[in-house]
Amino acid sequence: MQLDIRAQTLLKALVERYIADGQPVGSRALSKLSGLDLSPATIRNVMSDLEQMGFIVSPHTSAGRIPTPRGYRVFVDTLLTVQAFDETAVESRMQATLSGKSPQKIITNAAQVLSSLSQFAGVVLTPRHESVFQQIEFLRLSKKRILLVIVSPGGDVQNRLLLTEVDYTPAQLVQAANYINQNYGGLSFDEVRLRLQNELRSLRDDMTRLMQAAVEAGSEAMTDDSEDVVISGECNLLHVGDLAANMGSLRKLFDMFEQKTGLMQLLDMSSKATGVQIFIGGESQLMPMDDTSIVTAPYEVNGRIVGTLGVIGPTRMAYERVIPMVDITAKLLSNALSH
Structure with a gap:
């Protein structure tokens, strides 16, 4: 909604005064603040127009006006003079x-x-x-309990416990870790998750499950502390x-x-x-x-x-x-x- 220069000047003066002291602003104060050579009656008419447009409102206890959120929006978008900041x-x-x-x-x-x-x-x-890892390692702790060791590119180490349905041999764990490190080292776990869906169909199902469990646990491990x-x-x-x-x-x-x-x-x-x-x-x-x-x-x-x-x-x-x-x-x- 277009405001003429007179209405813009009065609205700017009103918002600035209200921000400064938090008191409703009356037409007499506006007459001095705006620098406009207008009669109190003219200022009251413009204030009435601004109120009808939803830019200012009169608190029930005062004859003065205060800005509405809509009035602040016009002020910030078109009337604000940003202060020279030290x-x-x-x-x-x-x-x-x-x-x-x-x-x-x-x-x-x-x-x-x-x-x-x-x-x-x-x-x-x-x-x-992005939960990027440099390499991972699987350590067999006991039957169906595996420690996942994740090393980030910066050298940070995170550990997560995996509970599996299959009892993997140490050789299988080395094979799975080597596959992930060679193919996905340096990627985020989210990227690995997407690629696993397409690339691991040729592997045995239980190996796929292990790798997917590692990706889920790894993704959590890398974002837990943030x-x-x-x-x-x-x-x-x-x-x-x-x-x-x-x-x-x-x-x-x-x-x-x-x-x-x-x-x-x-x-x-x-x-x-x-x-x-x-x-x-x-x-x-x-x-x-x-x-x-x-x-x-x-x-x-x-x-x-x-x-x-x-x-x-x-x-x-x-x-x-x-x-x-x-x-x-x-x-x-x-x-x-x-x-």
Whole structure:
């Protein structure tokens, strides 16, 4: 819906003032804030039009107006002036926090940096680990009990116990391990699973079952330790007046943090887009809370998008600060994780 310049200016002034102090904005205040030479009656008429269009609403206790999620959306998409961000100070702080540690630690630190800078909750969707192995070994422990030893390309070793229906001989176990290592070493277990279906028909059925059991156990072993979503600073949200006033909404938000499913879907969806994404109120359907927004950006490892990070806070957040903050953190995390 097209708004004329006058309506855009008033809506921008109203949203900015409301974000700054959280109080409904009246026409007299707007007259001063907008810089427009308009009579109070004209401003009231424009406000009435904006209200009919669903961009602002009047709380029943006040003559002033506040933005709706739809009003925030127009503001963010077309009216927002992103603040010049002090990149150097933030960059040095982040690089000191993000460098020289394991990937999981770097990701956890990125969530903490977002949380401490925004004073809201910082979230990072961790990279999907392809469960790649360099080689495997089968060790016969006793009748129908086999230890599967998995060695990753980086030299990490994982062990899994396999309970089998067949009592395999040591020679059969060596044969099966050699077949997998020679044909599939360096691939992910998911790729092996697909190829096994087509390539093992010529082998005996019990050998096929052993290899399939190894692939299933190996895939679990390589993904067991990875945390899908790292969340930092949830407690900050308890001190945000707009959210704390609505305990039902806050409880729903914390349930979502605990379950993580909807949050993961939302972050996963964000990783398929380029640049910063902003989900306001309930418009994503995955976070159906009108008083909550999430600002996200994808991050990369060696040029390939592998995950998303973001800030979760109230719809009344300083988007002009949070957007560049999320963008810069995504770039720094990409650099820290890339070789």
